[in-house]
Amino acid sequence: MTVTSKHMERALGRGKPFLILAALGVGAAGCTSFSSYDPGARAPSPAETITPPGFPPATSTARPQNADPAAPRGQASLPVASAEPRSTPPKVRQENAASAVLLEQSRDERAAGSYAAATASIERALRIEPNNPALWIELAEVKAAVGDFDQAEMMARKALTLAGSDRSITARAERLLSR
Amino acid sequence: MSRRRGPIRRIVRVLGYGLALALAGVLVYSAYLTWAITSEFDARGWDRPAQVYAAPLELYGGRGLSVADLTQELVRLGYRQVVGPLATGTFRRDRNTLEIRRRAFAYEGNATPEETLRIRFADDAIASIADDAGRVVAIAELDPLLIGSIFPTHGEDRIIVGPEDVPELLIDALKAVEDRRFDEHLGIDLRAVARAALVNLRSGEIRQGGSTLTQQLVRSYFLSTERTWTRKFSEALMAVALELRHDKDELLLAYVNEIYLGQDGMRAIHGFGLASRFYFGKPLTELELHEVALLIAIVRGPSYYDPRRNPERALKRRNLVLEQMRDLGLIDEQALAASRARKLEVITAAGRHAAYYASFLDLVRRQLQRDYADDVLEATGLKIYTTLDPTIQASAEEALVAELERLQPDRPELEGAVIVTNPHNAEVRALVGSRRVGYDGFNRALDAKRQVGSLIKPVVYLAALESGRHSLATEVDDAPIIVPLEGGKTWLPANFNNEAHGLVTVVRALAESLNLATVHLGLDVGLAPVADALARLGADETPALYPSLLLGAIDLTPLEVAQVYNTLANGGFRVPLTAVRAVVDADGNTLQRYALNIEQVSDPVSVYALNQGLVQVMERGTGRTAQRALPSGLRTAGKTGTSDELRDSWFAGFSSDHLVVTWVGNDANEVVGLTGGTGAAQIWARIFGKLDAVAYDPPPPAHAETMWIDYYTGLETDSGCTDAVLIALTAYDAPPKAASCGSTRTTVGSRVRQWFRERRE
Numbered sequence: 053m054t055v056t057s058k059h060m061e062r063a064l065g066r067g068k069p070f071l072i073l074a075a076l077g078v079g080a081a082g083c084t085s086f087s088s089y090d091p092g093a094r095a096p097s098p099a100e101t102i103t104p105p106g107f108p109p110a111t112s113t114a115r116p117q118n119a120d121p122a123a124p125r126g127q128a129s130l131p132v133a134s135a136e137p138r139s140t141p142p143k144v145r146q147e148n149a150a151s152a153v154l155l156e157q158s159r160d161e162r163a164a165g166s167y168a169a170a171t172a173s174i175e176r177a178l179r180i181e182p183n184n185p186a187l188w189i190e191l192a193e194v195k196a197a198v199g200d201f202d203q204a205e206m207m208a209r210k211a212l213t214l215a216g217s218d219r220s221i222t223a224r225a226e227r228l229l230s231r
Numbered sequence: 232m233s234r235r236r237g238p239i240r241r242i243v244r245v246l247g248y249g250l251a252l253a254l255a256g257v258l259v260y261s262a263y264l265t266w267a268i269t270s271e272f273d274a275r276g277w278d279r280p281a282q283v284y285a286a287p288l289e290l291y292g293g294r295g296l297s298v299a300d301l302t303q304e305l306v307r308l309g310y311r312q313v314v315g316p317l318a319t320g321t322f323r324r325d326r327n328t329l330e331i332r333r334r335a336f337a338y339e340g341n342a343t344p345e346e347t348l349r350i351r352f353a354d355d356a357i358a359s360i361a362d363d364a365g366r367v368v369a370i371a372e373l374d375p376l377l378i379g380s381i382f383p384t385h386g387e388d389r390i391i392v393g394p395e396d397v398p399e400l401l402i403d404a405l406k407a408v409e410d411r412r413f414d415e416h417l418g419i420d421l422r423a424v425a426r427a428a429l430v431n432l433r434s435g436e437i438r439q440g441g442s443t444l445t446q447q448l449v450r451s452y453f454l455s456t457e458r459t460w461t462r463k464f465s466e467a468l469m470a471v472a473l474e475l476r477h478d479k480d481e482l483l484l485a486y487v488n489e490i491y492l493g494q495d496g497m498r499a500i501h502g503f504g505l506a507s508r509f510y511f512g513k514p515l516t517e518l519e520l521h522e523v524a525l526l527i528a529i530v531r532g533p534s535y536y537d538p539r540r541n542p543e544r545a546l547k548r549r550n551l552v553l554e555q556m557r558d559l560g561l562i563d564e565q566a567l568a569a570s571r572a573r574k575l576e577v578i579t580a581a582g583r584h585a586a587y588y589a590s591f592l593d594l595v596r597r598q599l600q601r602d603y604a605d606d607v608l609e610a611t612g613l614k615i616y617t618t619l620d621p622t623i624q625a626s627a628e629e630a631l632v633a634e635l636e637r638l639q640p641d642r643p644e645l646e647g648a649v650i651v652t653n654p655h656n657a658e659v660r661a662l663v664g665s666r667r668v669g670y671d672g673f674n675r676a677l678d679a680k681r682q683v684g685s686l687i688k689p690v691v692y693l694a695a696l697e698s699g700r701h702s703l704a705t706e707v708d709d710a711p712i713i714v715p716l717e718g719g720k721t722w723l724p725a726n727f728n729n730e731a732h733g734l735v736t737v738v739r740a741l742a743e744s745l746n747l748a749t750v751h752l753g754l755d756v757g758l759a760p761v762a763d764a765l766a767r768l769g770a771d772e773t774p775a776l777y778p779s780l781l782l783g784a785i786d787l788t789p790l791e792v793a794q795v796y797n798t799l800a801n802g803g804f805r806v807p808l809t810a811v812r813a814v815v816d817a818d819g820n821t822l823q824r825y826a827l828n829i830e831q832v833s834d835p836v837s838v839y840a841l842n843q844g845l846v847q848v849m850e851r852g853t854g855r856t857a858q859r860a861l862p863s864g865l866r867t868a869g870k871t872g873t874s875d876e877l878r879d880s881w882f883a884g885f886s887s888d889h890l891v892v893t894w895v896g897n898d899a900n901e902v903v904g905l906t907g908g909t910g911a912a913q914i915w916a917r918i919f920g921k922l923d924a925v926a927y928d929p930p931p932p933a934h935a936e937t938m939w940i941d942y943y944t945g946l947e948t949d950s951g952c953t954d955a956v957l958i959a960l961t962a963y964d965a966p967p968k969a970a971s972c973g974s975t976r977t978t979v980g981s982r983v984r985q986w987f988r989e990r991r992e
Contacts, residue, residue, distance in 0.1 A: 150291030150370035168824065172339070175656065175827055180289065180370075182655035182888060183929065191827070206804070206829045213802050213835045216930035 148184075151177040155190060167198045185214040185221045192228055204228050261468055268469035269476055271452050272485065280391065281613035283595060284375035285621050286658075286812070287338060290350060290360055291370040295923040297355040300622070301329060307621055308376055309513030319345060320517050327352045336374035339616055339812070340819040343372070376621050377508070378588045381596055391488050391612075392504040394480065396515055400561065401503065402483060404527050407559045408552050410444040414479060418445045418470030445470040448486045451501075492526065493533045495587070498671075500533075510538065512578040520562065521570035524552040525577075538577045546575055589671045590664030591619050594790075594810045597677070602823070603814070612817030617810050618658035623651050623922065627661040627891075628668040630917035635666045635895065638910060643901040648676040649914065650793040651922075652808060652890045654800035656827050659793075659810045660889070673898070680786040681879045681896055685744045685853075685907065686872030687765070687783035689799060689841055691753045692741050694764040696837040698756050703738040703844050703958040704945035707755075709748035714778045722778055724750050727873075727906075736945040738958060741844045742852030744871060746782055753781035767832040769794035769805050783872065792883055793892040799845075800868075800885035802929065803838035804829045835932040840959040842868045843937075845884075846927065847956055851942065853908050854884065860916035866926040867919065871907025878902055880910030886924035891915050935959045 158173035174191045181187060192207035208225040215221040288304055290296075302312070305322055310331065313321045317332040324330075328351050335345040348371055349361045360368040380391065406413045412420050424441030442450070449469045473482060491499060492506035500509050503526055507515040510529075511522055518526075528548040529536050538545040550571050557567045595617055599608055627649045635645045651661040664674035673679075695701040709732040714722040726732075726746045740748035753761055758776040765785075766773050774785045787795075790808065798805040806829050814822045845868035849858040853871040861867065869884020880895040880903065893911040897903050903910070931937050940947055942954040949955060 148291070148293055150289070150293070153369040168821075171826055172824065176289075178655060178827075179653070179658075180291065180294075182653070183925075203828060206831055209831050209835075210802070210804055210829060213839075213932040214930060215933070222933070 148181050151181040151184065151187065154180075155187060158190065158194070162194055162197065167194055170194050183214055185211040185216075185218060188214065189221050189224045189228075192225070196228055196231070201231065204231075261472075264465055264468050265472040268449060268452070268472050272473060272477070280380040281608070281615050281814075282377060282391075283379045283381055283592065283615045283617060284338075285378050285617060285619040286660075287336075287372040287375040288622075289370060289372055290348070290357060292357055292359050294357045295355065296352075296357055298324065298327065298329060298352050301350065301352075304373070304622060305329075305331065307512075307625075308373060309508075309511075309517065311513075311517075317347060320513070327358075331373075333371070334374045337614075337815075337819065338372065338375060339824070340815045340821050343374075375616065378617070378619060378621070379592050380505070381592060381615075391502065392484075392515055394484055396504065397484070397487055398516060398518065398523065400520065401487075401515070401518075401523050401527070403559075403561050404523060404552065404556050405444065405483075405486075405530075407561060408527050408555050409447070409530060410442075411559075413444055413483075416443060416474075418472075418474035419443060419467045442466075443470060444486050445473055445482055448482065448489060449473065451489050451491060490530060491533055492529050493537065498587070510577045519570075519573075520566060521549065521553070521573040522576065524556070524570065525549045525575060528552045538575045542575055549575070587669045588619065588624060589669060590674050590676055591617070591624065591659070591662045591810065593664065593671070593674045594659065594662055594677060598809065598811050599814070602811075607822065610816060613822075614815045616812045616815070618653075618660060618812055619810070620651075620660040623918075624661040624663075626921045627651055627663050627918050630914050630921075631663050631893075632666050632668065634914045634917060638895070638905065638913070642903050642905075643897045643899070645895055645903060646675060646679075646898050647893065647895045647911075647914065648679065648789040649894075649918065650676055650789050650892045651918065652793055652797050653888060654797050654885055654890050655806075655888075657794075657797050657801070657806035657808045658812075659808055662810075675894070676789045678788060679894070679896075679898075680788050681881075681894060681900075682783060682874035683785060683787050683792060683881060684783040684872040684874040684879060685746075686792060686870055686881045686883060687780070687785060688741060688744060688749055689845060689870055690765045690768060690795070691749055691756070691761050691781055692737065692844060693768075693799075693833065693837060693841045694760040695737070695752050695756045696840050697764065697834060698760060700755065701737055701752065702960050703736065703741075703840055704940045704960070705737050706734045706945060707737055707740055707748045707752045709733060709735045709740060709745045710751070712747060712750055712754075714750065714754070716778070724779075724782060736940075736942065738844050738847050738940075738945075738956060739942055742847040742850075742942075744848075744853045750778065750781050754778065764833070765795065767805070768798040769807075769832075783874070789892055789894045792881070792894075793890065796883040796885065796892060797890050798832060799838060799842060800890045801829075802842075802932070803831060803833035803835050805832045806830075836935040836959065839929070839932055839935050842927070842929075843957060843959050845869055847942070849884065850956075853906075854882075854912060856908055857882065857884070857912040857916040857919075860913075861920055864926060865919075865924055866928055867924075868927050869915070871912055873906045873908075876902050877904050877906060880905040880912075881907050882911035882915040884915055884919070886919070886922070886927045887929065888925045889919070889922050891918050891922075893918070931959055 154173050154177035158170045158177070161167075161170035161173060171191065171194055174187055174194065178184075178187050178191070188207050188211035192204045192211060195201075195207060196204035205228065208228040211221055212225045215225070290301075302322075302324070306312075309320065311321050313323050315323075317323060317330060319332055320334055322329055322331040328349060331348045331350065333346055333348055336343055347363045348368065351358045351360075360371055362368050410416075410420065410423070412423060416423075420441070420443050423443070427441040446466050449466050477485075488502040488504065490503070491501055492503065493500040493509060495509060500506050504515050506526055506529070507513065507518060507522075510526070511518065525538060525545065528545060528551070529538070531548070535541065536545045536548050553562070553567050553570050556562045557564065562570075595615065599615070631647045631649050635647055639645050645666070647663070647666055649661065649663040650659065652659050662676050664676040664678075665672055696703075701707070709726070711731055712724065714724070716722055724746050727744070731747055732745060735745060735748055737748075737752065739745070740752065758778065758780060761780065762774050762776055770787060770791050774780050777784065794805075794808050797808060806827065809825050811825055813824045816822055846866060848854045848871075849867050849869050854867075854869045857869065858867060865886065867884050867886050869882065872881030872883070873879065874881075878896060878900055881893070883890070883892045885891070893914045895903065895905055895910040895914070905911075937957055937959050938947055939950045939952075939955045940958055941952065942956045950957070
């Protein structure tokens with residue numbers, strides 16, 4: 053669960069001043085520190101956070117990126133977004149049916165192994181709801197699925213900065229970052 | 232006898248040789264001409280430009296888009312409003328509902344069929360969308376706007392049409408007017424030449440040309456207009472050569488794509504596809520009879536029959552074309568009468584300008600050249616899907632042009648640049664490189680390296696926050712300072728108003744852009760960390776480490792500034808600015824998708840804290856005039872920039888979903904007498920006011936603490952107090968609240984410093 057300094061180095065690139073800081077933060081373990089690269093500190097275990105998707109059915113004229121619309125839905129082992137409201141919701145465009153449909157579509161595409169299509173669908177949803185951490189964490193998981201662990205980590209971090217106190221997001225991010 | 236015959240024989244022999252030689256010469260010359268024309272024809276055939284598309288407009292319930300907005304967008308796409316039944320590319324309005332017969336289109340290689348969309352509006356937003364069968368549609372797109380066709384390796388604009396895009400009537404009319412025996416002749420038509428000569432002689436003006444379509448095509452390839460017999464001969468020969476090698480359909484299609492049909496400034500309009508856009512703003516397939524007739528009329532003399540400059544002449548010739556079509560039975564009397572009654576209906580110059588995205592296409596071309604090998608870009612029929620938002624582009628152009636016009640009197644020639652991005656994916660939504668929009672030329676958004684002035688300050692403050700030595704609540708001395716430089720020189724920075732304010736909070740120093748405080752702060756943090764922060768945020772080059780860097784003595788292009796601020800607006804995640812989403816080849820295969828690629832380059836808490844400071848710039852500091860011009864409740868973060876002696880006026884500011892960077896200055900770097908606030912900020916506010924922007928109000932990242940402090944003292948205070956500002960702290964143990972507004976015993980700043988001392992020891 054601990055974020056290693058290797059992770060930080062990768063995350064920060066040339067961020068030397070911050071490296072020093074981060075080291076300080078790690079040194080002061082247990083304190084609220086300047087380092088936010090320790091997202092797992094308060095995260096619940098992953099098991100708590102799996103809830104079924106709660107998106108309303110709707111037809112979509114979304115681009116047919118998935119050749120087989122009857123592709124299997126995400127399995128239970130697949131991490132899915134929590135439908136419960138965030139306790140401190142950021143002021144973004146409210147829960148958006150279009151982005152929800154695109155998220156669903158992306159999951160279908162991902163389940164069918166069409167990762168490029170799944171990526172495109174999520175990116176399209178992000179244009180509608182850029183501040184929705186559920187979309188970022190989904191994209192992070194797609195990146196991890198195709199072996200792009202650098203981007204998976206970065207996108208998990210991005211999700212964390214937007215997650216507020218949404219525990220399901222932080223848990224999913226934590227799981228990715230602990231790999 | 233034999234001696235007498237000798238000279239005659241010799242003469243005959245010489246003549247014979249001469250004739251044979253001449254014949255051989257003609258043959259060689261013909262062979263050369265044949266080679267020249269066929270190789271030219273083949274080259275043209277393959278040399279198809281890439282078609283460049285704007286981002287498609289996404290329609291979904293909840294999107295802030297009024298009936299008027301969508302109508303405008305549809306008109307831009309060449310859709311026509313109708314009252315009766317819907318045809319492809321038309322729409323009708325019934326109070327709060329728009330019904331659109333959306334064209335079929337392909338996007339990023341995926342085909343979307345033609346369909347009817349019923350869009351219901353409520354309160355200037357889309358309430359719901361339904362299809363023909365009444366089913367709810369969650370999200371739909373309009374066909375993307377074709378913004379140009381470019382040869383990515385050289386720059387020429389053309390819209391190549393295929394056989395399926397050319398209306399039958401256009402072909403028939405072309406033959407009727409220009410070349411009646413096209414289907415029979417072999418490249419030249421002697422009868423037509425004779426008839427034309429006769430007609431012209433009788434009427435006393437040039438009413439008919441004797442050239443076949445094939446000859447015209449040859450002429451267009453070689454761009455020679457001299458009227459000599461050699462040229463006529465070469466032209467005829469080449470025409471015959473083409474006819475022997477290619478069938479009539481191929482030649483007609485080449486003609487339709489090649490022929491010169493007008494001039495737009497420096498840009499030549501070749502081909503009916505581009506001409507249709509240029510004169511009518513819609514695709515060739517959707518032209519009406521009178522519009523087809525006008526294009527045919529223009530063929531004879533694009534300048535002489537220019538419908539914008541010589542409308543009467545053009546109208547007269549258009550009607551003549553219509554009559555000829557009637558004479559040949561292509562149209563009946565009724566159609567003739569109806570079409571004759573129509574006006575020219577060409578789109579206005581304003582609409583035309585908005586239709587040529589010179590500056591943005593420049594960025595697209597450069598990014599393609601950076602990311603692709605030349606041979607990939609030279610492939611035929613590429614489709615390039617870009618990030619341009621035509622609505623934002625139009626409003627950015629309008630704002631720059633109008634504001635510069637307003638500011639211009641009593642100043643050297645003003646120029647400007649605008650860049651609009653989406654911070655989260657770094658897509659460039661609009662780009663203006665000059666107040667002369669719609670023309671190729673010096674692209675200031677990409678190429679003008681200008682001094683950034685105070686625009687650098689957020690980088691200094693970010694370095695300070697990252698260092699852990701400062702927070703927004705700590706104090707910094709806004710006092711005169713003598714900075715020793717190399718070689719025994721000194722630097723004496725001063726505040727804009729030449730006053731010093733003594734101890735001020737960091738948030739106030741940033742908001743009011745105090746130079747002395749910033750120099751003190753930056754020297755405390757060190758120049759290297761500041762330069763390092765600038766590089767991490769995305770500036771292309773590492774600056775020299777002179778103290779004047781702290782006040783922005785560094786030249787950056789607006790694009791570089793946009794990259795730096797985009798990283799700030801994106802919470803410290805750097806994403807390379809991009810204008811291209813995907814490139815698809817002629818067979819619909821995606822050559823490359825530009826997948827989102829992000830990199831965290833700063834600590835999110837420091838960036839969050841900095842951005843709260845930039846919100847104070849807008850609320851209380853140098854950006855407040857711009858903020859007040861925005862709709863109330865639209866919280867933004869931003870910064871002004873002014874270079875030495877008021878030569879450059881900058882503004883960079885963002886909401887949750889848009890970043891806009893504006894620059895105003897003079898090309899010769901003369902003093903323009905504008906601060907960031909009086910110049911660039913005005914343009915910025917005008918653009919931002921029209922964006923359907925979401926307020927900048929991100930959730931605090933994990934481990935960030937927010938609190939209310941007094942703007943002037945840095946003490947914790949109550950949110951209800953007059954000078955209370957919400958800041959974020961990177962490290963903080965909750966201090967006791969101040970008893971009343973604006974007073975307490977210990978400052979938050981001192982507590983933060985104390986916290987650090989404890990941890991270091």
